[in-house]
Amino acid sequence: xxxxxxxxxxxxxxxxxxxxxxxxxxxxxxxxxxxxxxxxxxxxxxxxxxxxxxxxxxxxxxxxxxxxxxxxxxxxxxxxxxxxxxxxxxxxxxxxxxxxxxxxxxxxxxxxxxxxxxxxxxxxxxxxxxxxxxxxxxxxxxxxxxxxxxxxxxxxxxxxxxxxxxxxxxxxxxxxxxxxxxxxxxxxxxxxxxxxxxxxxxxxxxxxxxxxxxxxxxxxxxxxxxxxxxxxxxxxxxxxxxxxxxxxxxxxxxxxxxxxxxxxxxxxxxxxxxxxxxxxxxxxxxxxxxxxxxxxxxxxxxxxxxxxxxxxxxxxxxxxxxxxxxxxxxxxxxxxxxxxxxxxxxxxxxxxxxxxxxxxxxxxxxxxxxxxxxxxxxxxxxxxxxxxxxxxxxxxxxxxxxxxxxxxxxxxxxxxxxxxxxxxxxxxxxxxxxxxxxxxxxxxxxxxxxxxxxxxxxxxxxxxxxxxxxxxxxxxxxxxxxxxxxxxxxxxxxxxxxxxxxxxxxxxxxxxxxxxxxxxxxxxxxxxxxxxxxxxxxxxxxx
Amino acid sequence: xxxxxxxxxxxxxxxxxxxxxxxxxxxxxxxxxxxxxxxxxxxxxxxxxxxxxxxxxxxxxxxxxxxxxxxxxxxxxxxxxxxxxxxxxxxxxxxxxxxxxxxxxxxxxxxxxxxxxxxxxxxxxxxxxxxxxxxxxxxxxxxxxxxxxxxxxxxxxxxxxxxxxxxxxxxxxxxxx
Amino acid sequence: xxxxxxxxxxxxxxxxxxxxxxxxxxxxxxxxxxxxxxxxxxxxxxxxxxxxxxxxxxxxxxxxxxxxxxxxxxxxxxxxxxxxxxxxxxxxxxxxxxxxxxxxxxxxxxxxxxxxxxxxxxxxxxxxxxxxxxxxxxxxxxxxxxxxxxxxxxxxxxxxxxxxxxxxxxxxxxxxxxxxxxxxxxxxxxxxxxxxxxxxxxxxxxxxxxxxxxxxxxxxxxxxxxxxxxxxxxx
Ligand SMILES: Cc1cc2nc3c(=O)[nH]c(=O)nc-3n(C[C@H](O)[C@H](O)[C@H](O)COP(=O)(O)O)c2cc1C
Ligand code: SF4
Ligand code: SF4
Numbered sequence: 001x002x003x004x005x006x007x008x009x010x011x012x013x014x015x016x017x018x019x020x021x022x023x024x025x026x027x028x029x030x031x032x033x034x035x036x037x038x039x040x041x042x043x044x045x046x047x048x049x050x051x052x053x054x055x056x057x058x059x060x061x062x063x064x065x066x067x068x069x070x071x072x073x074x075x076x077x078x079x080x081x082x083x084x085x086x087x088x089x090x091x092x093x094x095x096x097x098x099x100x101x102x103x104x105x106x107x108x109x110x111x112x113x114x115x116x117x118x119x120x121x122x123x124x125x126x127x128x129x130x131x132x133x134x135x136x137x138x139x140x141x142x143x144x145x146x147x148x149x150x151x152x153x154x155x156x157x158x159x160x161x162x163x164x165x166x167x168x169x170x171x172x173x174x175x176x177x178x179x180x181x182x183x184x185x186x187x188x189x190x191x192x193x194x195x196x197x198x199x200x201x202x203x204x205x206x207x208x209x210x211x212x213x214x215x216x217x218x219x220x221x222x223x224x225x226x227x228x229x230x231x232x233x234x235x236x237x238x239x240x241x242x243x244x245x246x247x248x249x250x251x252x253x254x255x256x257x258x259x260x261x262x263x264x265x266x267x268x269x270x271x272x273x274x275x276x277x278x279x280x281x282x283x284x285x286x287x288x289x290x291x292x293x294x295x296x297x298x299x300x301x302x303x304x305x306x307x308x309x310x311x312x313x314x315x316x317x318x319x320x321x322x323x324x325x326x327x328x329x330x331x332x333x334x335x336x337x338x339x340x341x342x343x344x345x346x347x348x349x350x351x352x353x354x355x356x357x358x359x360x361x362x363x364x365x366x367x368x369x370x371x372x373x374x375x376x377x378x379x380x381x382x383x384x385x386x387x388x389x390x391x392x393x394x395x396x397x398x399x400x401x402x403x404x405x406x407x408x409x410x411x412x413x414x415x416x417x418x419x420x421x422x423x424x425x426x427x428x429x430x431x432x433x434x435x436x437x438x439x440x441x442x443x444x445x446x447x448x449x450x451x452x453x454x455x456x457x458x459x460x461x462x463x464x465x466x467x468x469x470x471x472x473x474x475x476x477x478x479x480x481x482x483x484x485x486x487x488x489x490x491x492x493x494x495x496x497x498x499x500x501x502x503x504x505x506x507x508x509x510x511x512x513x514x515x516x517x518x519x520x521x522x523x524x525x526x527x528x529x530x531x532x533x534x535x536x537x538x539x540x541x542x543x
Numbered sequence: 544x545x546x547x548x549x550x551x552x553x554x555x556x557x558x559x560x561x562x563x564x565x566x567x568x569x570x571x572x573x574x575x576x577x578x579x580x581x582x583x584x585x586x587x588x589x590x591x592x593x594x595x596x597x598x599x600x601x602x603x604x605x606x607x608x609x610x611x612x613x614x615x616x617x618x619x620x621x622x623x624x625x626x627x628x629x630x631x632x633x634x635x636x637x638x639x640x641x642x643x644x645x646x647x648x649x650x651x652x653x654x655x656x657x658x659x660x661x662x663x664x665x666x667x668x669x670x671x672x673x674x675x676x677x678x679x680x681x682x683x684x685x686x687x688x689x690x691x692x693x694x695x696x697x698x699x700x701x702x703x704x705x706x707x708x709x710x711x712x713x714x715x716x717x718x719x720x
Numbered sequence: 721x722x723x724x725x726x727x728x729x730x731x732x733x734x735x736x737x738x739x740x741x742x743x744x745x746x747x748x749x750x751x752x753x754x755x756x757x758x759x760x761x762x763x764x765x766x767x768x769x770x771x772x773x774x775x776x777x778x779x780x781x782x783x784x785x786x787x788x789x790x791x792x793x794x795x796x797x798x799x800x801x802x803x804x805x806x807x808x809x810x811x812x813x814x815x816x817x818x819x820x821x822x823x824x825x826x827x828x829x830x831x832x833x834x835x836x837x838x839x840x841x842x843x844x845x846x847x848x849x850x851x852x853x854x855x856x857x858x859x860x861x862x863x864x865x866x867x868x869x870x871x872x873x874x875x876x877x878x879x880x881x882x883x884x885x886x887x888x889x890x891x892x893x894x895x896x897x898x899x900x901x902x903x904x905x906x907x908x909x910x911x912x913x914x915x916x917x918x919x920x921x922x923x924x925x926x927x928x929x930x931x932x933x934x935x936x937x938x939x940x941x942x943x944x945x946x947x948x949x950x951x952x953x954x955x
Contacts, residue, residue, distance in 0.1 A: 278892070280892075295888075295889055299764075299765075300765040300781075300782055300785045300786070302786070448893060448894075449893060450892075450893070451892065451893040451894075452892050452893070452896075453870065453889075453891065453892045453893045453894065453895070453896030454764070454766045454870075454896075455765075455766045455767070455768050456766070456767055456768055456808050456811060456812055456869075456870075457768050457807075457808060457811075459815070459870075459893060459894060459896065460811035460812065460814070460815045460894070461811060462893075463815070463848060463893075463894050464811060464814070464845050464846075467845075467846055467848075468845075480844075484844060484845065487803075487807075488807065488845075491803075491804050491807050494771075494780050494804065495768045495771050495780055495804050495808070496768070497765060497766065497768065497782075625842065628820070628821055631841070631842045632813075632842070632843065632847075633847075634819055634821055635819060635821065635822060637817075637819070637847070637849075638817065638819060638822075640817075640847065640849040641817055641849045641850060641851045641852070641866075642851065673849070676842070676843075678842060679846070683842075686841035686842040687841070688841055688842065690820065690821030713841055714839040714841060715836075716836075716841060717820075717832060717835065717836035718820040718821075718832055718835055718836075719819075719820025719821045719823065719826045719827065719829075719832055720820070720821075720826065720827060
């Protein structure tokens with residue numbers, strides 16, 4: 001289980017949990033593990049262990065190492081760094097029975113780990129480590145003590161909603177698939193295509209705790225009556241794919257996947273399918289087309305995949321994070337889960353906190369927390385004490401909320417009422433050095449590049465919207481262009497075929513709603529208030 | 544009854560729209576009773592007057608000359624009508640937009656030239672980077688597409704305008720044809 | 721037979737199970753514009769001209785791909801939809817180089833007809849002016865990508881009716897192209913049977929028979945309904 005362990009039979013006095021999720025791996029944390037082992041050996045320390053774990057959250061300060069026995073977190077532990085020396089010293093001398101546990105830093109204090117409960121604690125490549133922390137208990141309970149209908153009931157009671165973006169109630173989707181009839185197979189698909197720029201929640205879950213997702217899929221399959229499943233993961237996530245494949249192999253060997261799972265009548269086979277990095281392939285009908293070997297473009301719904309999905313069969317498709325919530329819900333009960341959260345948004349949400357905040361990284365917060373708490377308590381406020389300007393949630397499909405909206409609570413309804421969305425978990429904080437027109441243009445650029453080209457409003461509309469935004473940031477637009485921008489944005493939203501086109505105008509619409517004066521400054525005064533856009537002054541308008 | 548001061552002019556076009564105007568045939572006489580033609584390539588006035596009531600403008604805005612001309616015409620006309628597909632969409636003059644001005648000049652004046660190879664830089668007005676529809680440069684009051692717009696349609700639109708109505712008939716026009 | 725009644729633009733109409741909103745509207749002389757739809761081929765719902773408003777949600781759904789249901793209340797024509805449709809047509813013109821006056825399909829083009837039908841006299845937005853290819857390597861036919869509106873009728877007729885699977889789609893966004901044999905020149909295609917069905921179904925002058933000059937690509941006859949049933953299955 002561990003890379004370096006004390007002699008058999010003795011549990012280690014202290015453990016160095018070295019993060020080996022992609023962020024820290026890119027900062028050479030694999031070499032760090034080895035180096036730590038060597039140094040401990042050289043120093044003659046025999047009762048300290050070095051262990052590979054998943055994401056520790058504070059990604060911007062990696063490589064990260066946590067010593068769970070003493071609660072100490074070491075950041076920026078480069079190979080050969082001073083921090084490494086301090087860590088070795090701590091490992092050699094710390095006495096967990098005496099050491100006062102440090103108060104959790106404000107980054108961690110108000111977080112509630114459910115999805116990430118094992119993250120940074122279990123070895124992602126060791127099924128026994130997962131099992132030691134109640135892993136596969138929920139699946140066994142479901143198979144031995146619950147009927148499929150009872151499983152679905154618990155999910156309904158939990159109030160869990162889809163974490164892939166749309167927030168559709170998971171239990172109701174399961175009920176639909178369970179009710180759909182078929183002559184042969186039903187399928188469960190885990191959507192791990194995660195294509196939003198800056199988002200890495202799902203990657204982190206797969207890299208840190210892959211068994212949790214497989215367990216969720218198996219429970220889902222039992223509940224809806226499916227016998228095969230796919231994890232559709234983008235090919236840009238090699239480490240996640242590797243760990244997922246390892247996990248599938250181990251689970252099969254342990255009898256947690258495959259034929260007669262846990263000695264029951266239930267069979268469930270899982271395969272990994274790779275996506276080639278097209279954002280639109282995360283859209284469920286495009287994803288299904290891609291698994292079928294066709295061009296990954298969306299098709300109109302209805303029929304929904306729950307009725308007619310992969311190969312025309314009823315198909316349950318859920319996001320990684322949605323599925324990662326299933327095991328704890330079954331283990332602790334739907335009512336337990338529903339205690340966290342507000343209104344119709346239950347449980348927690350994982351966010352990738354990024355942008356101009358002091359502390360960036362992966363966080364899990366209860367629904368109902370305010371944006372202010374996330375940005376100022378967890379994130380530690382704005383870098384260099386600059387003024388907060390806006391927070392962007394939901395990436396290219398979402399919106400920007402201004403300072404007046406900082407007390408908005410994180411729940412599906414409040415966010416969409418204010419003109420943004422929960423989205424899949426991207427959260428980018430902006431300060432006064434950002435021009436909101438330029439921000440809108442950046443996201444429009446993304447949507448334009450990622451449009452699959454099937455339907456006219458999105459294919460051509462995102463290009464036209466981008467051209468209008470270009471005109472504005474270049475100082476060549478007039479008020480007619482502004483009304484064209486608004487009219488076209490609503491049209492693209494209303495008529496596009498899939499969610500990509502329907503949501504692509506959101507960054508424009510929300511910045512127009514809250515930062516209209518910035519648009520007007522570019523148009524009427526030909527200046528960029530944030531000083532970002534280079535406006536050629538005095539040029540005659542010719543086009 | 545004072546007559547409406549009427550003008551026609553062209554930019555980058557083939558004069559086909561003006562030929563279609565002449566296809567009004569005997570209706571030109573009827574028109575002459577209601578308008579005074581104060582400027583047109585079809586007649587011999589040297590200067591564009593300063594107080595034109597209505598003007599038909601043919602052709603796309605392709606060169607620096609066109610640009611100055613359309614701005615001058617706009618300033619001096621109360622009602623400006625984009626006349627024909629080249630004025631409305633750039634049509635054939637706009638076909639160079641996808642290829643690039645330099646490549647087009649190169650082909651015309653170098654590759655395909657038999658005498659005096661070389662791109663002229665005098666006398667011939669300099670081309671803009673792209674041919675533009677007139678309404679992307681100045682405000683246009685009425686659009687009359689068609690390549691060329693049919694004489695019957697020109698007749699109906701002019702009559703509507705002269706009767707002081709919004710030109711509804713223009714909506715019956717179509718691109719091309 | 722399963723019959724249902726519904727309302728389209730305030731008119732009470734009757735449809736049978738399996739019929740789309742478009743089918744029922746057309747058989748009741750209620751006009752809903754389309755470009756990608758063609759009787760006899762499957763529907764892809766990509767042009768979005770046929771989107772209609774379905775009460776009570778007010779959501780816009782493509783009439784060509786949504787089956788009628790009992791009690792539906794549908795707005796197929798309204799000022800809002802009219803404006804959306806104008807914008808769609810405008811953007812199709814602007815995304816490629818449609819020069820009606822010098823096109824083989826001048827006067828026989830569904831896009832040109834739609835612009836006239838929707839009273840488009842000019843375009844407010846800017847043209848994209850992409851540089852596009854013409855593939856004239858086939859001995860009888862050619863494709864001019866400047867005129868293609870990506871309706872994918874050629875792709876569908878080739879796979880669903882001729883069974884040759886010569887046409888496909890490559891690229892994405894504005895760079896999407898219909899391609900023969902996954903990108904090889906049409907003239908070198910091993911799969912093309914030279915049946916010409918794609919040329920027949922093309923709504924614009926993108927696909928044409930060689931030797932035709934401006935405005936000479938003759939109006940196409942709706943031959944498909946004689947060959948296939950509605951879903952594109954050979955009769
Ligand atoms: C353009 C587009 C991209 C999407 N990308 C993802 C994605 O990367 N991951 C994901 O889980 N859902 C994505 N979705 C949402 C899926 O279509 C689908 O709603 C979701 O996987 C359902 O799972 P859930 O109910 O558990 O959220 C995307 C949707 C759209 C329109
Ligand atoms: S909305 Fe965009 S991504 Fe979705 S089908 Fe249309 S073109 Fe493709
Ligand atoms: S070539 Fe013609 S039929 Fe084929 S997609 Fe283009 S416009 Fe449609």
